[in-house]
Every structure is written in structure tokens, then in C-alpha cells.
Amino acid sequence: MSARRITSSRLGRTATAVLAAVVAGGALAGCSRTIEGRAVQEGAGGGGASAEFTKLLTECDAVTDEQIAQSVGSDYVLRGFFGAICRWDGDGPSGPVKVTFNWFETGALDTEREAGERLGYAVENTTVEGRRALLMRRPADPHSCGVSANASTVGIFGWWVQYAPGSAHPDPCEAAATLARLTLNLSS
Numbered sequence: 001m002s003a004r005r006i007t008s009s010r011l012g013r014t015a016t017a018v019l020a021a022v023v024a025g026g027a028l029a030g031c032s033r034t035i036e037g038r039a040v041q042e043g044a045g046g047g048g049a050s051a052e053f054t055k056l057l058t059e060c061d062a063v064t065d066e067q068i069a070q071s072v073g074s075d076y077v078l079r080g081f082f083g084a085i086c087r088w089d090g091d092g093p094s095g096p097v098k099v100t101f102n103w104f105e106t107g108a109l110d111t112e113r114e115a116g117e118r119l120g121y122a123v124e125n126t127t128v129e130g131r132r133a134l135l136m137r138r139p140a141d142p143h144s145c146g147v148s149a150n151a152s153t154v155g156i157f158g159w160w161v162q163y164a165p166g167s168a169h170p171d172p173c174e175a176a177a178t179l180a181r182l183t184l185n186l187s188s
Contacts, residue, residue: 059103059157060086063182071178072097072161073170095167100146100160101179107156109134112148128177129184135173145173147180157183 060079065088069077074090074097081087088099113134116123121136126147133149143165148158159179163169 060101062101062103062157063179067182068099068179071182072099072163072175094163094169096164097169098162099179100162101157101183102148102160103151103155103157105155109148109150109156112136112156112158126177128180131184133180135177137173143167143169143172145171145176147173147176149180149184152184159183 063071065077065079068088069075069090069092072090073092073094075092077088077090077097077099079086079088084102084104086101090097090099109132113123116134116136120139122139124135126133126135128147128149131150133147136146136148138144144160144162146158146160148156151157157180159176161172161175161179163172
């Protein structure tokens with residue numbers, strides 16, 4: 001009887017160990033996946049970008065706060081979130097205004113066009129400082145407008161200006177276009 005107990009006990013432990021190994025192997029296999037693509041060294045995506053567009057957060061300084069305020073008819077702007085998308089809030093004679101700047105080192109205007117059209121925006125071709133650009137408007141929203149353009153070296157950038165409904169404000173498309181011109185005219 002004792003020999004049988006030892007054998008049953010060993011069998012039980014062996015079966016438990018095998019079962020644990022199978023479960024662990026299945027769990028590990030279930031967590032693995034293959035990702036298609038090609039590895040690229042960090043920072044190699046844009047290659048040759050100018051100093052204005054190479055360091056995180058410095059893109060937001062492409063146009064000064066004073067130039068932003070003047071372009072949108074505001075007394076001042078307060079900096080908000082900064083990253084790939086930078087935001088400012090302003091106020092003045094034209095009322096409250098929100099300004100957004102985006103910059104994508106590997107972006108393309110065709111992608112921006114597709115995104116705008118998917119969102120139902122009216123998208124028009126335009127130029128800024130001789131560069132291909134897009135002007136975008138939300139349907140039935142005369143208080144906001146965006147302009148996206150090819151950057152001076154690689155990628156794209158865009159400005160979006162949104163005034164409070166009911167306020168007497170400048171043309172949001174002209175304000176966005178002015179900010180785009182200032183971004184490309186880095187000598188001013």
C-alpha cells in the first residue's frame with residue numbers, strides 16, 4: 001500500500017508539473033505577436049530637419065506669443081499644452097479665442113486632406129509663402145478655420161483658430177493663414 005501511495009503521489013506531481021508547463025507555454029505563446037515593418041534608428045524618421053523642427057516642444061516657439069495674439073486680434077495668449085500639438089487661449093476685443101498648432105515631422109498634406117474630409121470638413125487647396133497648403137473649415141461653423149502646410153524642410157504643420165460663437169471677431173481663416181506665413185517666414 002505504501003508503494004502505491006508513492007507512485008500515485010509521484011504521478012500526481014508529475015502530471016501537475018506537466019500541466020503547469022503546458023499552461024505557461026500556452027500563455028507565453030498567446031502573448032507573442034509579429035509586427036511587420038522595418039526598424040529605424042531613433043531620430044532617423046525626418047532626416048535633415050531644420051533646428052526649428054527637431055526638438056520636442058521647441059516647435060511651439062516657431063511663432064512668438066505676441067505674434068499669435070496679434071494675428072488673432074487678442075490682447076494676449078496664455079500657453080496651454082505643449083507637445084506635438086500646442087495650444088493657447090486668448091482674449092481681447094474680439095472675445096475669447098483658442099489657437100492650436102500641430103507639427104508632424106513625417107506628416108503629409110494628403111493625409112491631412114483625407115482626415116479633414118472624413119471629419120466632414122470643407123477642404124480647399126491654397127498656398128502659403130509659395131508652398132502647397134490646405135484650408136479647412138468645419139461645416140456650419142464660421143467661427144473656426146485651420147490651415148495646414150508643408151514645413152520649410154520636412155513634414156507638415158497646421159494652425160487652427162477658433163473664436164467663441166457670437167463674438168465679433170476677425171476672419172479665422174485669415175488668422176490661421178497669417179500664423180502659417182509667420183511659421184514659414186522664420187527670418188522675422
